[in-house]
Amino acid sequence: MEDHPAYRESNEKSTAVAAESDLRRRDHGAETELQRHLSTRHVTMIALGSSIGMGLWLGSGKSLASGGPVGIFLGYVLAGSMVWAVSHSIGELAVLYPLPSAFVQWTNKFVTPSAAFALGWAYWFNYVLTVANEIQVTCVVMGFWTDKLPNAAWITIFWAVVILANVFGVKVFGEVEVIGSSIKFGWIIVVIFSMIVTSAGGAPGHGPIGFRYWNSDPFTHGFKGFLSVIPTCIFAMAGSENCGLVAAETKNPRKAVPRAVGSIWLRLSLFYLLGAVMVSINVDPRNKDLFGQSGTNASPFVIAYREAGLPALAHMMNAIILISVVSTGTIYVYGGSRNVLGLAHLNMAPKQFKLADSSGRPWPALALSIILGGGLAYLNVKNSSADVFTWLSNMTSLFALFGWGMICLAHIRFRHAWHAQGRSASALPWKSWTYPYGAWWGLVWCMVLIVVEFYLAVWPLGSPPSAKSFFSNYVSVIAILVLYLGARLYYRGPWWIKLTDIDLDANGRFYVDGEVEKEPKKGLRGKAEKVLGVVFN
Template identity: 55%
Template sequence: MQSSEVEPNAEAQKALDHGADSSLQRRLVTLHVVMVALGTSIGMGLWLGSGKCLATGGPASLFLGYFLASTIVWALSQSIGEMAVIYPIPSAFVQWTNHFVDPALGFTLGWSYWMLYATGLVNGVQGLVTVLSYWIDSVPVIAVLVMMFVLSLLVNLAPVTLFGNLEIFFSSIKFLWIFIVIITSVVITSGAAPVGDSIGFRYWTTYGFINGFKGFLSVLPTTIFTFAGSESAALTVSELRNPRKAVPKAVRSIWVRLAVFYILGSIAVTITVDPVSEGLFGNEGSGASPFVIAFQNAGLPGLSHSMNFIILISVVSCSLIGSFGGARTAVGLAQIGMAPKICQKADSKGRPWPSIALIMIVGGSLTFLNLNHSGLEVFGWFSNIAALFTLFGWGMISFSHIRFRRAWATQGRTVEELPWASSTYPFCAYWALFWCIAIIAVQFYLSVWPLHEKSSAKTFFVNFVSIIFVIVLYTGAKLWFRGSFLVDLKTVDLDKERRFYASTSDETGQNSGEKPKSRLLEACLQSYRIACGAVKS
């Protein structure tokens, strides 16, 4: 008899599954985590950052940068999926690093990611200012700042289901719109738009790699910033009713957003927008998204205004995810004694008030940097900060997965005992780890020898401050925690903070570690057996 597809009641699920509990509540369902995974990828990085990449590196560099970043994120999702199912805990990868790698690195990763989420509010405000500038000549930045702050605060103080439902709404709109963008881009480049002739791959031929190989390298940090937050879905698992069902579905959906949003999306930009357009975000004195420029130049004002509105929704969505992620990261840090104990507290509705207050105060204060600097300048600062923090985080997620699997094998446990196992291990874990290290090295090179700038201490500090922050934080944490550089895998408690599920099979009746079988295929096979007389009807 087939199991029901309806999500079980949260309390009933707790009666079946146990472990890995916190003061947060399991109010989110499968659709929430899938939409958060989709929604985090469609934000300011894609709509605006692609313009900066196009202007700096050219069409070929933009496409290759997004393709490489896509492979890293796909590999990373495999590690996150496996770890999140068995250890669905607040702050997720922070606690995984603390448990399987080193407490000092866990502390460093936790507060680095917390800073990443805090700076997300800054870029959110700047994104809104840039978007609104398309309609308003002089945008009151302080008003936008207050509006974003209040909105983020209200959503975080509401029950977590409101956050989840908002992400379903926002992600659905963004997901549908990307198809409109791709189809319209084909129409524009073929010369069928009201204004303009056939473009094809003209810009690839004319510009290709702007600034050569160094231009391509300069694109990589921005592409990583575009994908920053794709791991945020892991922070929702502690509030999921059934991680074993929801997380694998989110992992299996990753190829959709990578292929459609970034691979096809990057091609759409390169075949419709001239890299040297004066109004392009990324060029001097610029402000508009490349997608908005494409529609505007093609004589499609209705679509250009609609596109700008979609960007506004995307920026708000990603800012909300940032404040949500920052609060949950603080909860997880408090749970392992790396943040004040008060941050661990939540009310009867599962809202971590102290952690929410902390992220809103710091993030809100940082947003005042928008008042005295240009949008492109602020975007450059914080995209570099976000990219390096993200690379450090992704690297630690991959390394934690490698260490977890080694500990699992060292203590005599088998892959079949995992509630869900990635079939791509160890290739994906090592692939993501290698590229995280490589791109950090690239950013160091660009910080010392920047593109179109003279080397200076100021430029180095602005571009590489994230890693400096990480090194200082790790040094202080290591002096405090002491001990060996890596935890002993033989003594790691593999059942600490673990979620124990009611059975070793998931809702589709498959054993852990196996690929889910199609029910339609199984029914066809059964009919074939009956027809052949293999079994009695």
Template identity: 60%
Template sequence: MSESSIEKHTGDSKVLANNDSEVPVVGEVYDVVDHGADSQLKRQLGSRHISMIGLASSIGMGLWLGSGTSLMNAGPAGIFLGYILAGTIIWSVSHSIGEMAIMYPLPSAFVQWTNIFVDQSAGFALGWAYWLSFWITIANELQGVVTVISFWTTAVPTAALITIFWLVIVAVNVGAVKWFAEIEVVAAAIKFGFIFVVIISGIVLSAGGGPKGGYPARAGGTMGFQFWNEMPFINGFKGFLSVMPTCIFALSGSENAGLVAAETSNPRRSVPKAVKSMWVRLSLFYILGSLIITINVSPTDSNLFGGSGTNASPFVIMYRNDGVAPLAHIMNAVILISVLSTGGISGYAGSRILVGMSQLGMAPKVMQNTDSWGRPWWGLIPTLLIGGGLSYLNVSNSGATVFDWFSNLTSLFTLFGWGMICLSHIRMRAAWKAQGRSTDDLPWKSWAFPWAAYWGLFWSSVLIIVEFYLAVWPLNDKSSAKNFFANYLSVVAIVIFYIGAKIYYRGRRWNDLMQIDLDASRRFYAPRDMEHGENRSFTKWLKFSRKN
């Protein structure tokens, strides 16, 4: 620990305390020197905000609408297994985020971690690639709005709908940061609350409890897993591989909890809660959610998103087919809120990426500037403008086509980001060990290290290769240069960014473990902040006091 890490106040005097001199004792007051707070962002958010934004950021078009395309292409077993695999990856990534976001709560989080622990060139490539991904996500969510509204009416021109809801996303982001966070908390609560309705009602409908007796009853079949029995996999193993980009896209955004940590008052208390809640989100939304649609909606339903009918969400189709019209409309409204929420979070995250890049000298310094409310205008404006502008591609192309382009591109950026988060965690721990530090000094330790980090890194790498295979030999289409670049342009961009940075930084190798400064961007916590929630007991305090 550096000597400037903790300051102890005794009366009017100030004495430095560190591991080699004075040792903190219970009851004394300490100031935390927060080296990661040298941006102009305000630390106004708390545990509730980071947990709910982490919950809400990945629940958008990928889950509610993209699941329909996946169901058609891979069948019920294919989509279910796809979400399980993708879920294990992001669960692993979340543990790496948790450990690093607590100790290094920086504006662009994983971009700056990569720069510190891996390589400047990799950090440069990751930062600009992720900024591009946030444009694409905003555009994709806006085109998702058009699909959602078409369930009610097709009278409003596509361009008008995009413009109206683009302005809504802009309005959410231009308010005070705390207002933005409160809006996202409400949106997350709506999403989280309604998933219980979906699960319970889906089970009832599958058992024949709906007004029309459920699809199996209408078709003269058996209740329950009829579609699993008839067509568990569609298009074989290639069909299963084809759903992975959509599954990754659906889960993308979960890593945004690392970005929010830079604006929370005490990441040591906030971040672990977000990490520990990850399994709830995965099990409720993705695992059980996908299971519900596979037992209620036929993969051959023409109205599924990407089909020849209304292109509706499989969740909406489930209710409509079983004659529960009110729930179909409510479900569609929840989806509308979800896609707007995810678009808003993407604007927030994209602007913070630029703030962090500016701190690293990889973007203009003006990007760091914020106003008195903590809004980084120089990062917000280009992110929202470009993302909204891209969404107009939907005017001259079908929603499902645009979704395929954007989800494939975003999933590749996401896989690169997840892989670099896990690699940064591995390298951080390696540097910690190489410099003779004890893991007992870490503010929070992931019990899943190192296996989770290696699991996330391995599968992120494998799936990037899988997407190359699908770009060269796409499902239900012929090989062509157009298909390849439409589906794999993200990797081309990453390679160009990386090579360009390598040339600029004169081909430096990965950062030397012994030369990595583990304290320069670190946040040090006072003893009172190290104790949180479940550990805030007299016994724990007494143990701490005796030890020191």
């Protein structure tokens, strides 16, 4: 690219500048005290399994009861297409701008500081609420085995586990997520094949089922029931954006982030779409034991194995759910702490949250996210798990939609600024083949679904309209508007940053030829990484 010397390989001076800029950022996330300790393996597995938690394993039961087998499948198809589009927008931005609280800094850079302020704090609330939701639902999981301990005891125990996974440094966190994601990925293969067998009548508990429920009750509550499934599907699939968040602590984002983005199709197809099909062909949508119904409130996967006469698999499934819940809670504590740190570096949070120790642990931000996330989990003590799940998942799905929409908008604005300043798309270190259609698809659907959730908040499924129902389901949007308008009053200025005023080089990461991530060459770990590279590329 002739007008951008940082990318002109033939110019030795520009290559030296790029190398020096890269070295300044190699040990620390751009101008922060975060450490680049995460490898391609870590980022790939975090992208693959970070959001596989109770949204899929438990929330799919609630979705099945509300929307029916066809409703839950279509809900995951729509949410999955949005995640796929958002992930590609993240990939292009994260390779060039691997920053802490990535989405916030991109919005601040390409949209407006007011929107960045609202997004940053909204997303932090999203992380905290998800931590609370994951921890509190351990009571349901443990209730499958015993009711000897009160809910508060289980919440306290698993809160402590989440804390431990985050306080031992980034490397330990990365390994915990790799192990958790590997277990989840391996188990979903078992689920798919075993449930095909049970549906065909190969288990002792019942005869062939086939697509009986698809034919008899495809939409249990009509079109409104289908719409009510969407918030849970969004909640279940939120988390793919974490592959952009961890780029600031990744050794080589140009290699790690595209590989993580490329693995998204695997998670969407295996975990969600095939998982939804397996549930819908094995479990009656009117089963009273589904999570949120009048019975035992179990996972639909556990119910499927139990009714098939396979108690050992039911127990194993419940154990996998427990691992998934803890793993997802861990990644969201990580995300919340890095989000606050990024806000502090934009002077949108107290300066104390900029601090991190020599190992890259942002203690003040970690403490805030851990304490509030774990504290909110105790809502379960006075309310049912299903009620708390509904409140928190509705709030977090709206925060996620706002976040996804701003990511797509920042990507669109970035590309427009890149073009307006006379730069060629071929000069990008990684270019998404989905642009512009993917970014616009994600943005438009985010706006549409925010309106859909307003309709469901005013006229909820199965209950009359009420102020309590509206605010408990739509308070997230009110919070976002308050944050945005407050920031507008403070920052003032134009509604949009001019495309020609955007500094495309500031905080960017330049890459030089031959920059590769060192990988183990021998031993079990080296062999494992080689296999993962084949699978996820």
